[in-house]
Amino acid sequence: MDCCRRVNPFRACSPLRGLGYLMLAFVAAIVAVSYYAVVVYTWGPLLLGGGGAAAGAAAVLVAFHLLLAMIIWCYLMVVFTDPGAVxxxxxxxxxxxxxxxxxxxxxxxxxxxxxxxxxxxxxxxxxxxxxxxPPRCHHCSVYTFVETVLDTLVLLPYFIEFFRDESRRSSSPGDIAILFVTFVLNLAFALSLLCFIGMHASLVTSNTTSIEVHERRNSVSWKYDLGWRKNLEQVFGTKKLLWFLPLYSAEDLHNIGALHGLEFPTRSDAVV
Ligand SMILES: [Zn+2]
Incomplete structure:
Protein backbone atom coordinates (compact mmCIF):
# COMPACT_ATOMS: atom_id res chain seq x y z
CA MET A 1 0.00 0.00 0.00
CA ASP A 2 2.79 2.39 0.96
CA CYS A 3 4.66 1.86 -2.29
CA CYS A 4 1.44 2.48 -4.21
CA ARG A 5 0.95 5.74 -2.39
CA ARG A 6 4.41 6.92 -3.36
CA VAL A 7 3.69 6.41 -7.04
CA ASN A 8 2.03 9.52 -8.33
CA PRO A 9 0.71 8.91 -11.86
CA PHE A 10 0.20 12.65 -12.34
CA ARG A 11 3.98 13.17 -12.32
CA ALA A 12 3.84 11.80 -15.86
CA CYS A 13 2.00 14.97 -16.80
CA SER A 14 4.83 17.29 -15.75
CA PRO A 15 6.17 17.65 -19.33
CA LEU A 16 2.87 19.41 -20.00
CA ARG A 17 4.33 22.38 -18.15
CA GLY A 18 6.39 22.93 -21.28
CA LEU A 19 3.11 23.43 -23.09
CA GLY A 20 2.39 26.30 -20.69
CA TYR A 21 5.60 28.07 -21.73
CA LEU A 22 4.68 27.47 -25.34
CA MET A 23 1.40 29.27 -24.67
CA LEU A 24 3.35 32.19 -23.19
CA ALA A 25 5.36 32.44 -26.43
CA PHE A 26 2.14 32.16 -28.43
CA VAL A 27 0.50 35.00 -26.50
CA ALA A 28 3.65 37.14 -26.83
CA ALA A 29 3.61 36.55 -30.60
CA ILE A 30 -0.06 37.57 -30.87
CA VAL A 31 0.60 40.70 -28.82
CA ALA A 32 3.61 41.57 -31.01
CA VAL A 33 1.68 41.12 -34.25
CA SER A 34 -1.24 43.11 -32.88
CA TYR A 35 1.10 45.87 -31.68
CA TYR A 36 2.50 46.14 -35.17
CA ALA A 37 -0.97 46.38 -36.70
CA VAL A 38 -2.25 48.99 -34.26
CA VAL A 39 0.78 51.15 -33.39
CA VAL A 40 3.38 50.77 -36.14
CA TYR A 41 1.05 50.40 -39.09
CA THR A 42 -2.10 52.34 -38.18
CA TRP A 43 -1.89 55.03 -35.50
CA GLY A 44 1.87 55.73 -35.31
CA PRO A 45 2.11 57.18 -38.85
CA LEU A 46 -0.97 59.35 -38.18
CA LEU A 47 0.69 60.74 -35.06
CA LEU A 48 3.94 61.45 -36.89
CA GLY A 49 2.06 63.01 -39.82
CA GLY A 50 0.91 65.88 -37.61
CA GLY A 51 -2.20 67.98 -38.30
CA GLY A 52 -5.68 67.41 -36.89
CA ALA A 53 -5.43 63.62 -36.99
CA ALA A 54 -2.36 63.66 -34.74
CA ALA A 55 -4.28 64.71 -31.62
CA GLY A 56 -6.78 61.87 -32.06
CA ALA A 57 -3.99 59.39 -32.75
CA ALA A 58 -2.13 60.53 -29.61
CA ALA A 59 -5.26 59.98 -27.50
CA VAL A 60 -5.77 56.50 -28.96
CA LEU A 61 -2.11 55.57 -28.47
CA VAL A 62 -2.07 56.76 -24.84
CA ALA A 63 -5.23 54.75 -24.07
CA PHE A 64 -3.83 51.78 -25.98
CA HIS A 65 -0.54 51.75 -24.07
CA LEU A 66 -2.31 52.12 -20.71
CA LEU A 67 -4.47 49.09 -21.56
CA LEU A 68 -1.41 47.24 -22.83
CA ALA A 69 0.48 47.83 -19.56
CA MET A 70 -2.54 46.67 -17.50
CA ILE A 71 -3.04 43.61 -19.66
CA ILE A 72 0.60 42.52 -19.50
CA TRP A 73 0.66 43.13 -15.73
CA CYS A 74 -2.51 41.04 -15.17
CA TYR A 75 -1.31 38.29 -17.46
CA LEU A 76 2.08 37.99 -15.79
CA MET A 77 0.42 37.97 -12.36
CA VAL A 78 -1.83 35.10 -13.44
CA VAL A 79 1.01 33.09 -14.94
CA PHE A 80 3.65 33.62 -12.26
CA THR A 81 1.64 33.89 -9.02
CA ASP A 82 2.15 30.76 -6.95
CA PRO A 83 -1.30 29.29 -6.24
CA GLY A 84 0.04 27.72 -3.02
CA ALA A 85 -0.61 24.23 -1.71
CA VAL A 86 -2.65 22.57 0.99
CA PRO A 134 -10.36 21.79 1.34
CA PRO A 135 -13.91 22.66 0.28
CA ARG A 136 -14.30 24.09 -3.24
CA CYS A 137 -10.82 22.92 -4.28
CA HIS A 138 -10.15 20.93 -7.44
CA HIS A 139 -7.19 20.05 -9.58
CA CYS A 140 -7.14 21.95 -12.82
CA SER A 141 -5.59 21.43 -16.21
CA VAL A 142 -2.19 22.89 -17.08
CA TYR A 143 -3.72 25.83 -18.81
CA THR A 144 -6.50 27.16 -16.61
CA PHE A 145 -9.73 28.77 -17.57
CA VAL A 146 -8.73 32.03 -15.90
CA GLU A 147 -5.58 32.20 -17.98
CA THR A 148 -7.60 31.64 -21.10
CA VAL A 149 -9.92 34.49 -20.17
CA LEU A 150 -7.02 36.84 -19.51
CA ASP A 151 -5.36 35.88 -22.77
CA THR A 152 -8.54 36.89 -24.41
CA LEU A 153 -8.65 40.18 -22.51
CA VAL A 154 -5.19 40.86 -23.89
CA LEU A 155 -6.56 40.89 -27.39
CA LEU A 156 -9.82 42.78 -27.17
CA PRO A 157 -8.50 46.36 -27.44
CA TYR A 158 -6.23 45.44 -30.33
CA PHE A 159 -9.17 44.11 -32.23
CA ILE A 160 -11.27 47.23 -31.68
CA GLU A 161 -8.51 49.66 -32.65
CA PHE A 162 -7.43 47.62 -35.62
CA PHE A 163 -10.91 47.15 -36.99
CA ARG A 164 -11.42 50.92 -37.13
CA ASP A 165 -8.51 51.69 -39.38
CA GLU A 166 -7.71 48.59 -41.33
CA SER A 167 -8.66 49.82 -44.78
CA ARG A 168 -7.14 53.28 -44.71
CA ARG A 169 -4.22 52.94 -47.12
CA SER A 170 -2.42 50.83 -49.71
CA SER A 171 -0.48 47.97 -48.14
CA SER A 172 2.38 45.62 -48.99
CA PRO A 173 1.58 41.87 -49.16
CA GLY A 174 3.42 41.40 -45.83
CA ASP A 175 1.32 44.06 -44.14
CA ILE A 176 -1.89 42.58 -45.52
CA ALA A 177 -0.89 39.14 -44.17
CA ILE A 178 -0.16 40.58 -40.71
CA LEU A 179 -3.41 42.55 -40.69
CA PHE A 180 -5.37 39.49 -41.74
CA VAL A 181 -3.81 37.27 -39.06
CA THR A 182 -4.39 39.97 -36.45
CA PHE A 183 -7.98 40.39 -37.51
CA VAL A 184 -8.84 36.68 -37.47
CA LEU A 185 -7.07 35.95 -34.17
CA ASN A 186 -8.47 38.95 -32.37
CA LEU A 187 -11.98 38.38 -33.66
CA ALA A 188 -11.90 34.80 -32.38
CA PHE A 189 -10.57 35.86 -28.97
CA ALA A 190 -12.95 38.80 -28.71
CA LEU A 191 -16.04 36.66 -29.38
CA SER A 192 -15.05 34.02 -26.85
CA LEU A 193 -14.20 36.76 -24.36
CA LEU A 194 -17.67 38.25 -24.58
CA CYS A 195 -19.20 34.94 -23.52
CA PHE A 196 -16.65 34.48 -20.71
CA ILE A 197 -17.24 37.97 -19.32
CA GLY A 198 -20.99 37.42 -19.08
CA MET A 199 -20.58 34.00 -17.53
CA HIS A 200 -17.96 35.08 -14.97
CA ALA A 201 -19.84 38.22 -13.95
CA SER A 202 -22.74 35.94 -13.06
CA LEU A 203 -20.44 33.47 -11.26
CA VAL A 204 -18.58 36.08 -9.20
CA THR A 205 -21.75 37.89 -8.05
CA SER A 206 -23.24 34.56 -6.88
CA ASN A 207 -19.93 33.29 -5.38
CA THR A 208 -19.87 30.14 -7.50
CA THR A 209 -16.87 28.53 -9.16
CA SER A 210 -17.29 27.20 -12.68
CA ILE A 211 -17.08 23.66 -11.28
CA GLU A 212 -19.78 24.36 -8.68
CA VAL A 213 -22.44 25.48 -11.17
CA HIS A 214 -24.08 22.06 -11.30
CA GLU A 215 -24.02 21.65 -7.51
CA ARG A 216 -25.58 25.08 -7.11
CA ARG A 217 -28.43 24.25 -9.47
CA ASN A 218 -29.39 21.37 -7.20
CA SER A 219 -29.52 23.47 -4.04
CA VAL A 220 -32.40 25.72 -2.99
CA SER A 221 -30.11 28.48 -1.73
CA TRP A 222 -26.40 28.43 -2.51
CA LYS A 223 -24.41 28.13 0.73
CA TYR A 224 -21.51 30.37 -0.37
CA ASP A 225 -23.72 33.17 -1.71
CA LEU A 226 -23.37 35.93 0.90
CA GLY A 227 -24.94 38.68 -1.22
CA TRP A 228 -23.33 40.28 -4.28
CA ARG A 229 -21.35 42.90 -2.36
CA LYS A 230 -19.71 40.41 0.00
CA ASN A 231 -19.19 37.97 -2.86
CA LEU A 232 -17.29 40.59 -4.86
CA GLU A 233 -15.24 41.56 -1.80
CA GLN A 234 -14.28 37.92 -1.28
CA VAL A 235 -12.78 37.80 -4.76
CA PHE A 236 -11.47 41.34 -5.29
CA GLY A 237 -10.88 42.57 -1.70
CA THR A 238 -12.55 45.35 0.29
CA LYS A 239 -10.52 48.25 -1.21
CA LYS A 240 -12.61 49.24 -4.22
CA LEU A 241 -9.75 51.18 -5.83
CA LEU A 242 -7.79 47.94 -6.06
CA TRP A 243 -10.66 46.12 -7.78
CA PHE A 244 -9.26 47.25 -11.11
CA LEU A 245 -5.68 46.19 -10.36
CA PRO A 246 -4.36 42.66 -9.82
CA LEU A 247 -3.51 43.52 -6.19
CA TYR A 248 -4.81 42.99 -2.67
CA SER A 249 -4.10 45.20 0.35
CA ALA A 250 -2.02 43.54 3.09
CA GLU A 251 -5.04 43.98 5.37
CA ASP A 252 -7.33 42.03 3.02
CA LEU A 253 -4.76 39.27 2.55
CA HIS A 254 -4.71 38.87 6.31
CA ASN A 255 -8.42 39.29 7.06
CA ILE A 256 -10.21 37.59 4.16
CA GLY A 257 -9.99 33.89 5.01
CA ALA A 258 -11.31 32.81 1.61
CA LEU A 259 -8.17 34.25 -0.05
CA HIS A 260 -6.13 31.58 1.75
CA GLY A 261 -8.18 28.94 -0.07
CA LEU A 262 -8.76 26.58 2.88
CA GLU A 263 -11.94 27.81 4.56
CA PHE A 264 -14.89 29.62 3.02
CA PRO A 265 -17.67 31.38 4.96
CA THR A 266 -21.12 29.94 4.37
CA ARG A 267 -24.55 31.38 5.03
CA SER A 268 -26.35 30.06 8.07
CA ASP A 269 -29.74 29.85 6.34
CA ALA A 270 -28.55 27.79 3.35
CA VAL A 271 -30.93 25.06 2.25
CA VAL A 272 -29.32 22.20 0.33
ZN1 LIG B 1 -5.15 16.92 -4.55
Whole structure:
Protein backbone atom coordinates (compact mmCIF):
# COMPACT_ATOMS: atom_id res chain seq x y z
CA MET A 1 0.00 0.00 0.00
CA ASP A 2 2.79 2.39 0.96
CA CYS A 3 4.66 1.86 -2.29
CA CYS A 4 1.44 2.48 -4.21
CA ARG A 5 0.95 5.74 -2.39
CA ARG A 6 4.41 6.92 -3.36
CA VAL A 7 3.69 6.41 -7.04
CA ASN A 8 2.03 9.52 -8.33
CA PRO A 9 0.71 8.91 -11.86
CA PHE A 10 0.20 12.65 -12.34
CA ARG A 11 3.98 13.17 -12.32
CA ALA A 12 3.84 11.80 -15.86
CA CYS A 13 2.00 14.97 -16.80
CA SER A 14 4.83 17.29 -15.75
CA PRO A 15 6.17 17.65 -19.33
CA LEU A 16 2.87 19.41 -20.00
CA ARG A 17 4.33 22.38 -18.15
CA GLY A 18 6.39 22.93 -21.28
CA LEU A 19 3.11 23.43 -23.09
CA GLY A 20 2.39 26.30 -20.69
CA TYR A 21 5.60 28.07 -21.73
CA LEU A 22 4.68 27.47 -25.34
CA MET A 23 1.40 29.27 -24.67
CA LEU A 24 3.35 32.19 -23.19
CA ALA A 25 5.36 32.44 -26.43
CA PHE A 26 2.14 32.16 -28.43
CA VAL A 27 0.50 35.00 -26.50
CA ALA A 28 3.65 37.14 -26.83
CA ALA A 29 3.61 36.55 -30.60
CA ILE A 30 -0.06 37.57 -30.87
CA VAL A 31 0.60 40.70 -28.82
CA ALA A 32 3.61 41.57 -31.01
CA VAL A 33 1.68 41.12 -34.25
CA SER A 34 -1.24 43.11 -32.88
CA TYR A 35 1.10 45.87 -31.68
CA TYR A 36 2.50 46.14 -35.17
CA ALA A 37 -0.97 46.38 -36.70
CA VAL A 38 -2.25 48.99 -34.26
CA VAL A 39 0.78 51.15 -33.39
CA VAL A 40 3.38 50.77 -36.14
CA TYR A 41 1.05 50.40 -39.09
CA THR A 42 -2.10 52.34 -38.18
CA TRP A 43 -1.89 55.03 -35.50
CA GLY A 44 1.87 55.73 -35.31
CA PRO A 45 2.11 57.18 -38.85
CA LEU A 46 -0.97 59.35 -38.18
CA LEU A 47 0.69 60.74 -35.06
CA LEU A 48 3.94 61.45 -36.89
CA GLY A 49 2.06 63.01 -39.82
CA GLY A 50 0.91 65.88 -37.61
CA GLY A 51 -2.20 67.98 -38.30
CA GLY A 52 -5.68 67.41 -36.89
CA ALA A 53 -5.43 63.62 -36.99
CA ALA A 54 -2.36 63.66 -34.74
CA ALA A 55 -4.28 64.71 -31.62
CA GLY A 56 -6.78 61.87 -32.06
CA ALA A 57 -3.99 59.39 -32.75
CA ALA A 58 -2.13 60.53 -29.61
CA ALA A 59 -5.26 59.98 -27.50
CA VAL A 60 -5.77 56.50 -28.96
CA LEU A 61 -2.11 55.57 -28.47
CA VAL A 62 -2.07 56.76 -24.84
CA ALA A 63 -5.23 54.75 -24.07
CA PHE A 64 -3.83 51.78 -25.98
CA HIS A 65 -0.54 51.75 -24.07
CA LEU A 66 -2.31 52.12 -20.71
CA LEU A 67 -4.47 49.09 -21.56
CA LEU A 68 -1.41 47.24 -22.83
CA ALA A 69 0.48 47.83 -19.56
CA MET A 70 -2.54 46.67 -17.50
CA ILE A 71 -3.04 43.61 -19.66
CA ILE A 72 0.60 42.52 -19.50
CA TRP A 73 0.66 43.13 -15.73
CA CYS A 74 -2.51 41.04 -15.17
CA TYR A 75 -1.31 38.29 -17.46
CA LEU A 76 2.08 37.99 -15.79
CA MET A 77 0.42 37.97 -12.36
CA VAL A 78 -1.83 35.10 -13.44
CA VAL A 79 1.01 33.09 -14.94
CA PHE A 80 3.65 33.62 -12.26
CA THR A 81 1.64 33.89 -9.02
CA ASP A 82 2.15 30.76 -6.95
CA PRO A 83 -1.30 29.29 -6.24
CA GLY A 84 0.04 27.72 -3.02
CA ALA A 85 -0.61 24.23 -1.71
CA VAL A 86 -2.65 22.57 0.99
CA UNK A 87 -0.48 22.23 4.14
CA UNK A 88 0.63 18.66 4.83
CA UNK A 89 -1.89 16.65 6.88
CA UNK A 90 -4.28 19.58 6.70
CA UNK A 91 -7.74 18.90 8.11
CA UNK A 92 -10.93 20.88 7.99
CA UNK A 93 -11.50 22.92 11.18
CA UNK A 94 -14.75 21.06 11.87
CA UNK A 95 -12.82 17.77 11.86
CA UNK A 96 -10.00 18.79 14.17
CA UNK A 97 -11.56 16.81 17.00
CA UNK A 98 -12.39 13.84 14.79
CA UNK A 99 -10.60 10.56 14.27
CA UNK A 100 -6.96 10.14 13.29
CA UNK A 101 -5.75 9.89 9.71
CA UNK A 102 -4.73 6.24 9.97
CA UNK A 103 -8.16 5.03 11.01
CA UNK A 104 -10.05 6.80 8.26
CA UNK A 105 -11.83 4.80 5.64
CA UNK A 106 -10.27 6.12 2.48
CA UNK A 107 -11.76 5.44 -0.89
CA UNK A 108 -9.33 5.72 -3.79
CA UNK A 109 -11.58 7.94 -5.71
CA UNK A 110 -9.77 11.30 -5.53
CA UNK A 111 -12.97 13.17 -4.77
CA UNK A 112 -14.20 10.60 -2.29
CA UNK A 113 -15.62 11.38 1.09
CA UNK A 114 -14.94 9.50 4.29
CA UNK A 115 -17.05 9.32 7.40
CA UNK A 116 -16.24 10.94 10.71
CA UNK A 117 -16.99 9.19 14.04
CA UNK A 118 -20.57 10.43 13.99
CA UNK A 119 -21.06 8.78 10.64
CA UNK A 120 -21.45 12.09 8.83
CA UNK A 121 -19.65 12.69 5.59
CA UNK A 122 -17.97 15.92 6.59
CA UNK A 123 -14.55 16.08 4.98
CA UNK A 124 -13.07 15.10 1.66
CA UNK A 125 -9.79 13.46 0.91
CA UNK A 126 -7.64 13.80 -2.21
CA UNK A 127 -5.95 10.54 -3.13
CA UNK A 128 -3.84 12.34 -5.71
CA UNK A 129 -2.27 14.55 -3.02
CA UNK A 130 -2.64 12.00 -0.21
CA UNK A 131 -3.96 14.86 1.85
CA UNK A 132 -7.17 16.51 3.08
CA UNK A 133 -9.11 18.29 0.38
CA PRO A 134 -10.36 21.79 1.34
CA PRO A 135 -13.91 22.66 0.28
CA ARG A 136 -14.30 24.09 -3.24
CA CYS A 137 -10.82 22.92 -4.28
CA HIS A 138 -10.15 20.93 -7.44
CA HIS A 139 -7.19 20.05 -9.58
CA CYS A 140 -7.14 21.95 -12.82
CA SER A 141 -5.59 21.43 -16.21
CA VAL A 142 -2.19 22.89 -17.08
CA TYR A 143 -3.72 25.83 -18.81
CA THR A 144 -6.50 27.16 -16.61
CA PHE A 145 -9.73 28.77 -17.57
CA VAL A 146 -8.73 32.03 -15.90
CA GLU A 147 -5.58 32.20 -17.98
CA THR A 148 -7.60 31.64 -21.10
CA VAL A 149 -9.92 34.49 -20.17
CA LEU A 150 -7.02 36.84 -19.51
CA ASP A 151 -5.36 35.88 -22.77
CA THR A 152 -8.54 36.89 -24.41
CA LEU A 153 -8.65 40.18 -22.51
CA VAL A 154 -5.19 40.86 -23.89
CA LEU A 155 -6.56 40.89 -27.39
CA LEU A 156 -9.82 42.78 -27.17
CA PRO A 157 -8.50 46.36 -27.44
CA TYR A 158 -6.23 45.44 -30.33
CA PHE A 159 -9.17 44.11 -32.23
CA ILE A 160 -11.27 47.23 -31.68
CA GLU A 161 -8.51 49.66 -32.65
CA PHE A 162 -7.43 47.62 -35.62
CA PHE A 163 -10.91 47.15 -36.99
CA ARG A 164 -11.42 50.92 -37.13
CA ASP A 165 -8.51 51.69 -39.38
CA GLU A 166 -7.71 48.59 -41.33
CA SER A 167 -8.66 49.82 -44.78
CA ARG A 168 -7.14 53.28 -44.71
CA ARG A 169 -4.22 52.94 -47.12
CA SER A 170 -2.42 50.83 -49.71
CA SER A 171 -0.48 47.97 -48.14
CA SER A 172 2.38 45.62 -48.99
CA PRO A 173 1.58 41.87 -49.16
CA GLY A 174 3.42 41.40 -45.83
CA ASP A 175 1.32 44.06 -44.14
CA ILE A 176 -1.89 42.58 -45.52
CA ALA A 177 -0.89 39.14 -44.17
CA ILE A 178 -0.16 40.58 -40.71
CA LEU A 179 -3.41 42.55 -40.69
CA PHE A 180 -5.37 39.49 -41.74
CA VAL A 181 -3.81 37.27 -39.06
CA THR A 182 -4.39 39.97 -36.45
CA PHE A 183 -7.98 40.39 -37.51
CA VAL A 184 -8.84 36.68 -37.47
CA LEU A 185 -7.07 35.95 -34.17
CA ASN A 186 -8.47 38.95 -32.37
CA LEU A 187 -11.98 38.38 -33.66
CA ALA A 188 -11.90 34.80 -32.38
CA PHE A 189 -10.57 35.86 -28.97
CA ALA A 190 -12.95 38.80 -28.71
CA LEU A 191 -16.04 36.66 -29.38
CA SER A 192 -15.05 34.02 -26.85
CA LEU A 193 -14.20 36.76 -24.36
CA LEU A 194 -17.67 38.25 -24.58
CA CYS A 195 -19.20 34.94 -23.52
CA PHE A 196 -16.65 34.48 -20.71
CA ILE A 197 -17.24 37.97 -19.32
CA GLY A 198 -20.99 37.42 -19.08
CA MET A 199 -20.58 34.00 -17.53
CA HIS A 200 -17.96 35.08 -14.97
CA ALA A 201 -19.84 38.22 -13.95
CA SER A 202 -22.74 35.94 -13.06
CA LEU A 203 -20.44 33.47 -11.26
CA VAL A 204 -18.58 36.08 -9.20
CA THR A 205 -21.75 37.89 -8.05
CA SER A 206 -23.24 34.56 -6.88
CA ASN A 207 -19.93 33.29 -5.38
CA THR A 208 -19.87 30.14 -7.50
CA THR A 209 -16.87 28.53 -9.16
CA SER A 210 -17.29 27.20 -12.68
CA ILE A 211 -17.08 23.66 -11.28
CA GLU A 212 -19.78 24.36 -8.68
CA VAL A 213 -22.44 25.48 -11.17
CA HIS A 214 -24.08 22.06 -11.30
CA GLU A 215 -24.02 21.65 -7.51
CA ARG A 216 -25.58 25.08 -7.11
CA ARG A 217 -28.43 24.25 -9.47
CA ASN A 218 -29.39 21.37 -7.20
CA SER A 219 -29.52 23.47 -4.04
CA VAL A 220 -32.40 25.72 -2.99
CA SER A 221 -30.11 28.48 -1.73
CA TRP A 222 -26.40 28.43 -2.51
CA LYS A 223 -24.41 28.13 0.73
CA TYR A 224 -21.51 30.37 -0.37
CA ASP A 225 -23.72 33.17 -1.71
CA LEU A 226 -23.37 35.93 0.90
CA GLY A 227 -24.94 38.68 -1.22
CA TRP A 228 -23.33 40.28 -4.28
CA ARG A 229 -21.35 42.90 -2.36
CA LYS A 230 -19.71 40.41 0.00
CA ASN A 231 -19.19 37.97 -2.86
CA LEU A 232 -17.29 40.59 -4.86
CA GLU A 233 -15.24 41.56 -1.80
CA GLN A 234 -14.28 37.92 -1.28
CA VAL A 235 -12.78 37.80 -4.76
CA PHE A 236 -11.47 41.34 -5.29
CA GLY A 237 -10.88 42.57 -1.70
CA THR A 238 -12.55 45.35 0.29
CA LYS A 239 -10.52 48.25 -1.21
CA LYS A 240 -12.61 49.24 -4.22
CA LEU A 241 -9.75 51.18 -5.83
CA LEU A 242 -7.79 47.94 -6.06
CA TRP A 243 -10.66 46.12 -7.78
CA PHE A 244 -9.26 47.25 -11.11
CA LEU A 245 -5.68 46.19 -10.36
CA PRO A 246 -4.36 42.66 -9.82
CA LEU A 247 -3.51 43.52 -6.19
CA TYR A 248 -4.81 42.99 -2.67
CA SER A 249 -4.10 45.20 0.35
CA ALA A 250 -2.02 43.54 3.09
CA GLU A 251 -5.04 43.98 5.37
CA ASP A 252 -7.33 42.03 3.02
CA LEU A 253 -4.76 39.27 2.55
CA HIS A 254 -4.71 38.87 6.31
CA ASN A 255 -8.42 39.29 7.06
CA ILE A 256 -10.21 37.59 4.16
CA GLY A 257 -9.99 33.89 5.01
CA ALA A 258 -11.31 32.81 1.61
CA LEU A 259 -8.17 34.25 -0.05
CA HIS A 260 -6.13 31.58 1.75
CA GLY A 261 -8.18 28.94 -0.07
CA LEU A 262 -8.76 26.58 2.88
CA GLU A 263 -11.94 27.81 4.56
CA PHE A 264 -14.89 29.62 3.02
CA PRO A 265 -17.67 31.38 4.96
CA THR A 266 -21.12 29.94 4.37
CA ARG A 267 -24.55 31.38 5.03
CA SER A 268 -26.35 30.06 8.07
CA ASP A 269 -29.74 29.85 6.34
CA ALA A 270 -28.55 27.79 3.35
CA VAL A 271 -30.93 25.06 2.25
CA VAL A 272 -29.32 22.20 0.33
ZN1 LIG B 1 -5.15 16.92 -4.55
Missing amino acids: PENWRHASEEDGIGVNTRTISYNWDATYPNPEGQSAQKYCSRCQNGK
